[in-house]
Amino acid sequence: IEQLGSAVTGWNIGDAVAVQSNLSCGVCEFCQRGEESVCLRGELLGVSRDGGFAELVAVPASALVKMPTGLDFNASAALTLAGSTAMHMLTNRSQVRAGDWVLVMGGASGVGSAAIQIAKQLGAHVISTGSTEAKRRLAFQLGAEYVVDSSDANWPTAIRKITNRRGVDLVVEHVGGDVLVKCFDCLARNGTIVTCGATAGREVTLNLWPIFVKQQRLIGSYGRNRADIQATLEWAAAGKIAPVIDFIYPLAETQVAFDRLRSRNVLGKLLINP
Ligand SMILES: [Zn+2]
Structure with a gap:
């Protein structure tokens, strides 16, 4: 975390965090039960608002998940979306x-x-x-x-x-x-x-x-709840699952990464690390 909004509590500058890319409203009946994946006013980071192909991104504090110690940002990036989707499918749905x-x-x-x-x-x-x-x-x-x-x-x-x-x-x-x-x-x-x-x-x-x-x-099964991300990252920190990272590209080569994805010969995940 580089900067905090004035109303944010419970987080500190310097905290290592992962981001739930399906942003949820936090107040609808589903969000209140921790089922953010079916939020009535859900928004996709990078679709309806600016996303993560950047050095910095602004997100609601409710989208943050604390990274467990022992996990690096590349492992977190590889698992926060795809890994937690699998976790949601196999342990929630x-x-x-x-x-x-x-x-x-x-x-x-x-x-x-x-x-x-x-x-x-x-x-x-x-x-x-x-x-x-x-x-x-x-x-x-x-x-x-x-x-x-x-x-x-x-x-x-x-x-x-x-x-x-x-x-x-x-x-x-x-x-x-x-x-x-x-x-x-x-x-x-x-x-x-x-x-x-x-x-x-x-x-x-x-x-x-x-x-x-x-x-x-x-x-x-749609996306994931914050609890699924938390579980996925904790399992990774405990060595129960490992990220599969094919290649890590710098931000300037984002287009190259997408071309490789379309070629369908990627093993696991491609990462963009700005
Ligand atoms: Zn909601």
């Missing part, structure tokens, strides 16, 4: 029991790389997917027991084979489109798909029959 089979789509992505580690810490057997050899290798290194090639259209068959046709208890999904539909093909009875994104398509056709016959659930 759904539950993982020890021994559960959890399928993490796109294990080399920001959300996926954190989800593998969190599910593993919660005692799950983790299966993941990756479209390239390098991405699949990373998913293995992060703790996945099996990693399936998602560029093979029959990947759900591979998942069913791994689980002896039983299917998985939980799918961490953030791709959308046809991928989401196929996730139902590898879901066990009483299984849950939790989804936080749909870059591959927002509209799908779903067969509702297996959803009620197999008592399955499709659960939405």
Whole structure:
């Protein structure tokens, strides 16, 4: 913290903080319950107001999360958004029991790389997917027991084979489109798909029959609560999860970083460090 507003209490100049990028109003019924991710007047930092590709950014004090000692800013930057999104999906929107089979789509992505580690810490057997050899290798290194090639259209068959046709208890999904539909093909009875994104398509056709016959659930997850960021950073400081940082760019090379993101060959996170 470089500077404090006159009405701010509880924070000091020099405090090391992470920022919740989904700004919340702090007064609506959801905010009052600590469910800022569904705030009625939520705002996105960097979308509806100036964001973090800068040396300094002004944010409401309610968006701050104290960084635990032992964590550096690069690790915090890599985990505060993507890692806490996975934490919200796995510990708030759904539950993982020890021994559960959890399928993490796109294990080399920001959300996926954190989800593998969190599910593993919660005692799950983790299966993941990756479209390239390098991405699949990373998913293995992060703790996945099996990693399936998602560029093979029959990947759900591979998942069913791994689980002896039983299917998985939980799918961490953030791709959308046809991928989401196929996730139902590898879901066990009483299984849950939790989804936080749909870059591959927002509209799908779903067969509702297996959803009620197999008592399955499709659960939405949006962003995170401050509590999820706190938990993510504490887990990282305790060594339970590690950030996956592909490359750190200076502010002047922000465009280069975006070009690399679009090339889809990034492992984990790209950081901008002004
Ligand atoms: Zn609110």
